[in-house]
Amino acid sequence: MAHGSERPAPRRQREDPDAVPDCRHFGRCGGCSLLDQPIRWQLHDKLEACGRLLAPFLGDVRIEAAAPQRAPRHFRTRLLYPVRADRDGLPIVGIYAFRSHDLVRIEECRTQDTWLTAFGRAAERTLRELELVPTDAKRGRGRGKGGIRAIWARLAGGSGEVLAGVVTNPGPFAEGPALASAWLEAAATLPRNGPARRLVGVVHSIRDGDDEFLLGDRHVPLRGADHVVDRRAGLTFRVSAGSFYQIHVDADALLYQPTLQLCGDVAGRRVVDGYGGVGTFGLRLARAGAAAVTIVEEGDAACRDAEWNAQANGTTQVRVVKAPFAGAQLPPDTDLLLVDPPRAGLGAKAVARVLAARPPRIVYVSCAPTTLADDLKGLVGGGYRLTAARLCDLFPHTEHNEVVVRLEREAPR
Numbered sequence: 322m323a324h325g326s327e328r329p330a331p332r333r334q335r336e337d338p339d340a341v342p343d344c345r346h347f348g349r350c351g352g353c354s355l356l357d358q359p360i361r362w363q364l365h366d367k368l369e370a371c372g373r374l375l376a377p378f379l380g381d382v383r384i385e386a387a388a389p390q391r392a393p394r395h396f397r398t399r400l401l402y403p404v405r406a407d408r409d410g411l412p413i414v415g416i417y418a419f420r421s422h423d424l425v426r427i428e429e430c431r432t433q434d435t436w437l438t439a440f441g442r443a444a445e446r447t448l449r450e451l452e453l454v455p456t457d458a459k460r461g462r463g464r465g466k467g468g469i470r471a472i473w474a475r476l477a478g479g480s481g482e483v484l485a486g487v488v489t490n491p492g493p494f495a496e497g498p499a500l501a502s503a504w505l506e507a508a509a510t511l512p513r514n515g516p517a518r519r520l521v522g523v524v525h526s527i528r529d530g531d532d533e534f535l536l537g538d539r540h541v542p543l544r545g546a547d548h549v550v551d552r553r554a555g556l557t558f559r560v561s562a563g564s565f566y567q568i569h570v571d572a573d574a575l576l577y578q579p580t581l582q583l584c585g586d587v588a589g590r591r592v593v594d595g596y597g598g599v600g601t602f603g604l605r606l607a608r609a610g611a612a613a614v615t616i617v618e619e620g621d622a623a624c625r626d627a628e629w630n631a632q633a634n635g636t637t638q639v640r641v642v643k644a645p646f647a648g649a650q651l652p653p654d655t656d657l658l659l660v661d662p663p664r665a666g667l668g669a670k671a672v673a674r675v676l677a678a679r680p681p682r683i684v685y686v687s688c689a690p691t692t693l694a695d696d697l698k699g700l701v702g703g704g705y706r707l708t709a710a711r712l713c714d715l716f717p718h719t720e721h722n723e724v725v726v727r728l729e730r731e732a733p734r
């Protein structure tokens with residue numbers, strides 16, 4: 322065949338934007354509640370719900386949102402499975418059924434990274450092979466060796482590194498090294514249907530509370546690293562077992578880039594990043610030209626990670642302050658305050674702290690619009706005006722909303 326006469330590659334057929342993913346577990350598994358609805362319907366309803374909540378503060382501001390061209394799939398980069406005993410006392414793992422503590426064993430998942438789903442199945446097999454005993458959910462204590470509450474894994478989507486952990490009650494866990502070795506061996510043999518994944522470490526997470534909470538309070542390395550290193554937006558982020566990190570693989574496009582747009586030009590500005598975690602916002606603001614960035618964070622692991630990340634990325638203008646935000650002394654003459662509180666929101670004390678600092682601009686990243694609305698009452702009542710809002714759909718196929726708003730301090734009359 323002569324050069325230039327090759328048959329062109331077939332054009333990829335565009336997916337119907339109203340197509341919905343099919344999952345055998347949907348309807349019983351509590352992980353997704355909206356998987357059977359087209360993504361544009363989901364987005365429409367979320368915008369409507371947020372608009373009603375924030376209506377007293379919006380004025381003529383419209384909540385913006387980017388409509389995806391197809392239903393998002395396999396975007397979750399965090400696995401968290403509770404562990405329970407079957408009728409024979411052997412461990413099973415999965416996701417709670419809707420409004421229940423019954424477990425659905427996950428054979429497939431349309432929202433979780435496919436490698437993580439395969440790892441979850443392999444992890445359950447090793448728990449059973451080692452005869453590790455789950456926690457008694459009713460008593461909160463293990464019925465034998467192990468006393469396992471949950472298993473988890475975190476994927477750094479930009480690097481492919483994975484960190485996994487097993488959550489137990491306090492006390493000796495002699496089986497930990499054997500479990501870690503088994504997981505590392507199993508992970509190395511998992512099929513690769515997409516980007517490369519590599520388990521870099523296994524951690525023993527210890528939950529001190531006598532409750533059913535699944536995450537650990539303390540983390541002890543069993544084999545390998547106790548963190549992953551991710552690479553996003555030209556930056557390097559170390560994320561330890563005890564640190565928060567967004568679980569959507571496209572969080573940079575969905576959340577961080579739109580938020581920086583709302584921040585505006587930060588070149589030469591003094592910025593405070595409240596509830597700053599490992600520096601995911603703060604380092605981006607520093608890279609965008611901020612003259613000084615103060616990350617205020619309460620968690621020990623997150624502070625250590627943020628300091629490491631600032632040094633690794635050469636962002637010498639970043640300073641990390643370990644303190645609860647509501648009690649932190651914010652730098653004077655702050656030009657921009659960015660806050661990203663947990664679902665409980667800022668609360669009265671933190672709102673008072675913000676009003677005392679009087680930054681000209683506030684960008685508030687909210688994972689709970691109901692508490693955002695409560696905080697806006699204090700902020701707007703204290704002299705601020707909402708000037709922009711954006712819905713960032715980090716949790717498609719669920720009713721969870723993430724909203725970012727910008728507020729400007731009104732000039733005194």
